[in-house]
Amino acid sequence: MGWKSYLKNTYLRCYFSARRTQNALQLSLFKARNEIRVFGIFHVRCFFVVGFVFFLLLCSGSSVFAVESAGSLDSVQEAQLFENAEPVKQELQAQVEKESVGFSGQLQSRNWYAMTRDWLSGHGTGAKNSLTSLTQGNLFLDVRLKKGIKAFANVEIQDYSTKVTSGTSSLSTLFAVKELFIDFNANQAAYVRVGKQLVQWGRTFFWNPTDLVNIEKRSFLDLNRQREGTYGTRIHLPFGAEKNLYFFVSNQQATNLDQLALSSKYEWVTDKTEMSVSFWAKPYKPMVVGYDVSSRFLDLDLACETTLQFADSKPKFELKNGLASEYRYSGIIPRVAVNATKTFDANYKEQISYTTEIFYNGLGYSSNVFANPVLAQNLVSSGQIESMYHSQWYAAQFLSVSKFPISDTTLSLNSIFNLNDGSFIVSPALNWAIIDHLSVGTAVSFFGGPKDAEFTYSGSGILTELSLTAQF
8 A cells, every 4th residue: 555545544534533523522512501401490490489489488477487586586685685684683673672651441331221020011110120321431551661561551430320210319430440460571481460460261252160360250241341350470481382381379359378379271282272271279268170172173163161179169058947058069069161153154254153152060059049038038148149150051142243234333142041040131232333433332131031030030121221432
């Protein structure tokens, strides 16, 4: 082969090799363009999807981002908040430690007209019907000093005017200090109250067997009356928020140390149930122990109190050979009060409230002693008639309808029954709040049952009342 043929073959090999390289490069470039186009379309679509979701989150408020932002803000400002906590605490403490003197009170004008049972039945002339007017004022003084020291006073003035239809009349003015005490504490570990005070013991509404301290009981015909306190010293030892221990040393009518009375109560809370155990002791007097519990079952608020007294403290009368003779119960004497309260929704939430209560008084009479003139006379002359605690079995009901028949009025219907002698009192009442702090009330009490019984022995038939109360 000559040199011309060699050059020709070499040229052809280089040419075809270059064409193969060019074709391979074009094919690679074509594949690369396709891949880039597909990759770009995919990422563009992803971008629009993510952007659309982000736009929806922004339009809906995006609580996720808000929480994260709030968390970030909290973490950033947490140190500043703790740095500012001490001045806030000092400011609150300064408000609590601020000394102050406050005055408040109420004025009442009350009028009763009492009609006898005989007059209502047509057997009397109405000469024993009576009209009583009462003007009463209560002044409350509240003094707050530093270190949790507090002083409180409740002073009451009453002016009575009673006129009987037959012509007899009487006027009287009474002044009483209902409460007067001082509070202080020992490093917030023990709280002490010294003076004349009301002690809130007992969980039932009307009868409170475990109230071993207060000397004045509730009045059925005047449930809102300001009761008189007891002289003594109360010590409260809290153990957290669920346990409390109380002591009360009473010096009511005491002239020597051996006439002091000691009461104590320990209470605790478990879930929705509150319980307490208590006792009362005084030299030469029978000791009393008590237990009370309150809880909620379904829609009912339930409460129960019971005491055991280890002897009878007051003599009773029985008829022997036609004469009144004294006797006392022996052994352990129980007292039990059971209470249930239910509220109902009508036009307003909890507009109707109904409470029923049963009381067993082991210290009371099991029969109607008023039916015997000899025993009744001895009861009256000895002053041993304790209304609502005279017999062994009682029941009471308390119904209240707020904002009825109009929004500013409250209608109530209360009743009490002596289950031993069959006497009872039924008392409907209506209270109207004319303006703020000024109200007018009216009530009618019906006395029924046998003629000679606890609630009818005095001859009462119907008692009407009209009152006006102003608070300031």
